[in-house]
Amino acid sequence: MNLKWRRPVKKKCLLIQSKIDRFLRGELSQTRRQKIAIHLGECDACSKYLEFCRKLDATADSSVEVPESLTQRVHALQSDRAAVNRTQRRLKFHLGDPLMKKIVVSSAALSAICVGIALFAPSRAPAASPQAAFLAMKKAILSDQKLADVITSPLKKGVKVEPAALNKSVQVVYWNQPNVKWPLDLDPKEYSQIRFGQTQNRIWVIPKSNPMRRDEWVLHEATHLPKSWTSYTLKPTGWVQQAFLKFNLVNGTSGEYSFDPKSGEYNVVPK
Amino acid sequence: MANEKSFEDLYRSRGGQVYRFALRLCANREDAEDLAAETFAAAFENWNKYRGEASPGTWLYSIALNKWRMVRRRKTVRLVGPDAIDTVSESFNFAELELVEAILNLPEKLKEAFLLVKGEGLTHAEAAKAVGVPTGTMYFRVHRAVLRLRSELQPQASTREPQMEAACEKEMSIDPI
Numbered sequence: 001m002n003l004k005w006r007r008p009v010k011k012k013c014l015l016i017q018s019k020i021d022r023f024l025r026g027e028l029s030q031t032r033r034q035k036i037a038i039h040l041g042e043c044d045a046c047s048k049y050l051e052f053c054r055k056l057d058a059t060a061d062s063s064v065e066v067p068e069s070l071t072q073r074v075h076a077l078q079s080d081r082a083a084v085n086r087t088q089r090r091l092k093f094h095l096g097d098p099l100m101k102k103i104v105v106s107s108a109a110l111s112a113i114c115v116g117i118a119l120f121a122p123s124r125a126p127a128a129s130p131q132a133a134f135l136a137m138k139k140a141i142l143s144d145q146k147l148a149d150v151i152t153s154p155l156k157k158g159v160k161v162e163p164a165a166l167n168k169s170v171q172v173v174y175w176n177q178p179n180v181k182w183p184l185d186l187d188p189k190e191y192s193q194i195r196f197g198q199t200q201n202r203i204w205v206i207p208k209s210n211p212m213r214r215d216e217w218v219l220h221e222a223t224h225l226p227k228s229w230t231s232y233t234l235k236p237t238g239w240v241q242q243a244f245l246k247f248n249l250v251n252g253t254s255g256e257y258s259f260d261p262k263s264g265e266y267n268v269v270p271k
Numbered sequence: 272m273a274n275e276k277s278f279e280d281l282y283r284s285r286g287g288q289v290y291r292f293a294l295r296l297c298a299n300r301e302d303a304e305d306l307a308a309e310t311f312a313a314a315f316e317n318w319n320k321y322r323g324e325a326s327p328g329t330w331l332y333s334i335a336l337n338k339w340r341m342v343r344r345r346k347t348v349r350l351v352g353p354d355a356i357d358t359v360s361e362s363f364n365f366a367e368l369e370l371v372e373a374i375l376n377l378p379e380k381l382k383e384a385f386l387l388v389k390g391e392g393l394t395h396a397e398a399a400k401a402v403g404v405p406t407g408t409m410y411f412r413v414h415r416a417v418l419r420l421r422s423e424l425q426p427q428a429s430t431r432e433p434q435m436e437a438a439c440e441k442e443m444s445i446d447p448i
Binding site: 017018021022025027049052053056057058063064065066067069070071073074077078 | 278279282286287290291294300304307308311312315361362364388389392394395410413414417418420421425
């Protein structure tokens with residue numbers, strides 16, 4: 001706390017000081033100027049304030065050299081704007097009011113677009129949203145109990161396939177890592193992004209829990225069921241594949257499938 | 272073209288003042304040049320609309336101030352530094368760097384008022400028109416700016432009591448010229 005004693009300034013001095021600037025500039029009436037001049041003769045504090053104001057006023061007349069680059073820029077701007085103005089005047093002369101011209105042209109363009117859409121619009125239904133497609137895919141997979149059992153079984157080496165399920169031509173499932181969580185068990189809301197591929201048979205999602213992960217489903221063109229799913233994690237060395245799920249098409253063969261680690265393929269033992 | 276010719280005259284007569292004002296506001300030569308160029312570009316665009324109600328100088332200062340406020344809104348401007356103080360001190364006649372630093376540290380409204388009235392030599396009425404405030408407000412801002420500078424440079428001179436200050440402000444707000 002500053003305990004230094006300061007001499008209080010009189011209210012009259014404060015009011016005089018607030019007018020000293022105008023006093024110096026001659027912006028006060030004659031009567032007020034006389035009153036202030038008398039006070040200044042008597043008051044040391046106000047005289048010092050006057051000196052300080054005079055010192056500040058003396059700074060006004062300093063001259064600064066204008067850089068040549070500024071002059072060039074202003075001249076360039078001037079000529080550019082003048083050229084634009086000339087073009088506008090010419091347009092106005094030849095085409096009438098430019099604003100009216102803009103309105104007419106934009107209305108004509110809008111009408112043409114509307115007519116074009118009405119005539120050439122495709123008759124197919126609008127594309128489903130990614131989220132709707134995601135849900136439809138999930139429903140299609142999980143509605144088939146046999147297939148759902150196959151999918152959710154954490155089998156590594158092979159899976160027994162029922163003959164009835166084989167008629168669906170989509171049978172073999174394997175994982176390259178155990179305990180992989182089946183992504184379709186997640187709710188679509190758990191993904192921060194769901195994107196469609198251009199061919200509409202690819203869905204690419206980013207889970208909210210791990211923004212660095214990319215999950216991808218490729219739908220088979222005929223069956224619209226997942227053909228493969230891969231999950232990658234970005235590590236300092238690059239993208240590392242963590243899990244792999246694949247659907248192989250096996251036509252009309254029933255039996256028990258076993259995984260051959262050497263060839264990396266499934267062997268079918270017919271019944 | 273008549274307009275271009277008169278605009279050319281305007282730049283020749285006022286270019287230095289506008290650049291100096293921009294330099295004191297920006298405290299940086301490059302920014303000051305940009306600000307002055309933008310000011311004259313805007314002035315040239317609106318030259319046909321200029322009705323002569325204010326003097327050309329006041330009109331240019333008001334454009335420069337508006338442009339400066341837009342710049343400050345777009346980005347944070349750091350003013351006070353050794354380079355800034357050197358740059359601004361060259362535009363003033365005095366050599367006291369503490370005074371320059373104190374000016375740069377003034378609140379924006381007080382600094383604008385101080386630079387227009389004390390720095391550019393406008394009358395209070397002209398400066399008020401350029402800033403867009405009543406003349407009484409301009410008296411108040413300039414006086415506050417001077418008091419602040421004085422208290423920065425001469426701490427013993429700062430003897431204002433709060434109630435005295437309030438009385439002073441009340442007096443100033445109702446006191447006609």
